[in-house]
Amino acid sequence: MDSTFIIEKSVVILVVFGITMLMAMYSTWAERKVAAYLQDRVGPNRAGWGGLFQPLADGLKLFAKEEFSPNTPNQFLFKVGPGIAMATALMTSAVIPWGDRFHLFGRDILLQATDINVGILYIIGIVSIGVYGIMIGGWASNNKFSLIGAVRASSQMVSYEVAMGLSIVALLMMTGTLSLKEITVQQSGMNWNVFYQPISFLIFLICAFAETNRTPFDLAECETELIGGYHTEYSSMRMGFYLFAEYANMFVSSTVLAVLFFGGYNYPGMSWVVENWGVNFANVLGIGALFIKLCGFIFFFMWVRWTIPRFRYDQLMHLGWRILIPLSIINIMITGVVLLRGEIFAYLGL
Amino acid sequence: MSIQEISLSGRKKVVSNKEMTFVERMYLIAIFKGLGITIKHFFRKKATIHYPEQVREFSPVYRGQHMLKRDEQGRENCTACGLCALSCPAEAITMVAAERKADEKHLYREEKYASIYEINMLRCIFCGLCEEACPKDAIYLTISKELVPASYNREDFIFGKDKLVMPLEMAVKNTQLKNAN
Numbered sequence: 001m002d003s004t005f006i007i008e009k010s011v012v013i014l015v016v017f018g019i020t021m022l023m024a025m026y027s028t029w030a031e032r033k034v035a036a037y038l039q040d041r042v043g044p045n046r047a048g049w050g051g052l053f054q055p056l057a058d059g060l061k062l063f064a065k066e067e068f069s070p071n072t073p074n075q076f077l078f079k080v081g082p083g084i085a086m087a088t089a090l091m092t093s094a095v096i097p098w099g100d101r102f103h104l105f106g107r108d109i110l111l112q113a114t115d116i117n118v119g120i121l122y123i124i125g126i127v128s129i130g131v132y133g134i135m136i137g138g139w140a141s142n143n144k145f146s147l148i149g150a151v152r153a154s155s156q157m158v159s160y161e162v163a164m165g166l167s168i169v170a171l172l173m174m175t176g177t178l179s180l181k182e183i184t185v186q187q188s189g190m191n192w193n194v195f196y197q198p199i200s201f202l203i204f205l206i207c208a209f210a211e212t213n214r215t216p217f218d219l220a221e222c223e224t225e226l227i228g229g230y231h232t233e234y235s236s237m238r239m240g241f242y243l244f245a246e247y248a249n250m251f252v253s254s255t256v257l258a259v260l261f262f263g264g265y266n267y268p269g270m271s272w273v274v275e276n277w278g279v280n281f282a283n284v285l286g287i288g289a290l291f292i293k294l295c296g297f298i299f300f301f302m303w304v305r306w307t308i309p310r311f312r313y314d315q316l317m318h319l320g321w322r323i324l325i326p327l328s329i330i331n332i333m334i335t336g337v338v339l340l341r342g343e344i345f346a347y348l349g350l
Numbered sequence: 351m352s353i354q355e356i357s358l359s360g361r362k363k364v365v366s367n368k369e370m371t372f373v374e375r376m377y378l379i380a381i382f383k384g385l386g387i388t389i390k391h392f393f394r395k396k397a398t399i400h401y402p403e404q405v406r407e408f409s410p411v412y413r414g415q416h417m418l419k420r421d422e423q424g425r426e427n428c429t430a431c432g433l434c435a436l437s438c439p440a441e442a443i444t445m446v447a448a449e450r451k452a453d454e455k456h457l458y459r460e461e462k463y464a465s466i467y468e469i470n471m472l473r474c475i476f477c478g479l480c481e482e483a484c485p486k487d488a489i490y491l492t493i494s495k496e497l498v499p500a501s502y503n504r505e506d507f508i509f510g511k512d513k514l515v516m517p518l519e520m521a522v523k524n525t526q527l528k529n530a531n
């Protein structure tokens with residue numbers, strides 16, 4: 001491992017980190033704008049052009065607020081909760097292929113922090129750890145509303161992770177690899193997985209809503225019943241971290257959706273651009289394509305939030321266990337039959 | 351037709367509590383319908399009025415900040431009779447009367463005038479009874495077309511004659527308009 005390699009990776013990681021933070025920041029702005037537009041309002045428009053400095057003002061305000069902490073024996077856990085939520089939200093972006101490669105300074109730079117061969121498992125694993133941030137925060141708050149919020153969040157996440165994992169199994173049977181990079185490469189051109197696995201996509205999408213605690217699955221922080229849910233007792237930037245982690249999660253989920261089902265950085269005619277205009281330009285366009293796709297998903301997340309009311313708790317569990325899981329198992333079986341149709345026909349002597 | 355089925359607006363829907371079918375229980379169709387409705391609002395014209403830059407148009411009878419009127423020759427109408435203060439349900443008006451000097455005939459229409467005239471805008475409920483009570487057509491809530499501006503100090507809400515009396519230019523303009531007609 002030479003030093004240039006370390007520098008190269010550090011730069012990639014830093015850039016990805018910066019972009020994730022930036023996107024999360026501006027998602028808060030976009031959420032307020034989209035919410036306003038869907039409700040015939042105009043949203044924030046005072047700080048900067050179109051309210052573009054609003055996230056900065058919000059951040060400044062949160063930093064300047066008094067840090068209140070409840071009288072709880074679990075001071076350490078109380079402080080560490082938001083940190084876990086934030087860290088896990090940021091860690092997922094490590095395995096996402098943002099583009100193919102740049103050819104700079106006589107060497108190929110992979111636009112991915114690390115291409116581990118179990119990328120999807122890594123993401124699912126980290127996302128499951130994310131629930132600890134919420135659980136620990138809610139538990140350590142020493143407040144019954146926080147505790148109920150945390151319990152709801154964890155049971156919801158555990159239930160929907162099953163369906164999420166199963167929906168991906170069907171996809172993996174088709175692609176035959178767990179590496180996100182290879183999955184993206186297989187989708188070059190317009191061979192997007194969503195055309196082959198629409199049911200798997202639908203289930204994954206619904207589970208992504210549940211995993212990020214977004215409406216219609218935001219029972220963990222439903223204001224009408226639980227004040228603020230797990231972050232009721234939090235104030236200042238600690239609460240900011242929880243809110244921020246939600247947006248970072250949304251960004252990462254959108255990216256994973258784009259990579260798994262919508263071809264990642266691929267766009268039609270990419271190979272032609274590589275031949276005619278060079279690798280670097282083709283990949284700049286590729287990154288652009290990925291961002292357009294994921295911004296579309298972020299918009300969809302917000303659009304749904306301002307359309308559908310929250311599910312009731314029993315409806316949530318009913319949907320997760322009695323509809324999504326059987327549906328994904330049926331999907332796995334259908335995929336298996338289609339993949340092995342040659343062998344099956346041969347076995348039946350057709 | 352029974353009375354329950356009449357729908358004058360044409361939008362009445364009869365709600366039924368029947369079991370949902372399987373397709374309805376998937377919610378997906380209903381969700382897409384809802385998404386269609388919200389996206390239509392996305393492109394709709396916004397109802398917002400950008401306040402400090404744009405102001406809502408007042409209706410002709412809007413009751414805003416009071417104005418003590420001047421007549422065509424620019425003289426103050428008010429004669430400090432105190433009827434407005436008497437009629438005010440919120441007791442927002444106070445005044446001190448004074449006698450007009452010989453050289454002040456161009457300033458005040460009547461022989462007696464209000465040397466101090468104050469309205470406490472925090473007390474005022476903008477009912478317009480002062481306007482109704484005035485025998486000299488001196489006080490109006492409809493002609494200033496202004497809101498009482500916000501402030502941080504309670505003292506700032508006691509408006510004296512400097513803020514209440516109609517500006518002289520406005521009186522001049524009114525006279526010109528009247529003559530032109």
Ligand code: SF4
Pocket residue numbers: 434437438439440441442443469473474475476477478479480481491
């Ligand atoms: S508007 Fe009503 S409350 Fe206000 S000063 Fe006149 S009479 Fe009093």
Ligand code: SF4
Pocket residue numbers: 427428429430431432433434435483484485486487488489
């Ligand atoms: S404003 Fe009218 S009612 Fe009030 S003191 Fe003057 S003349 Fe009398």
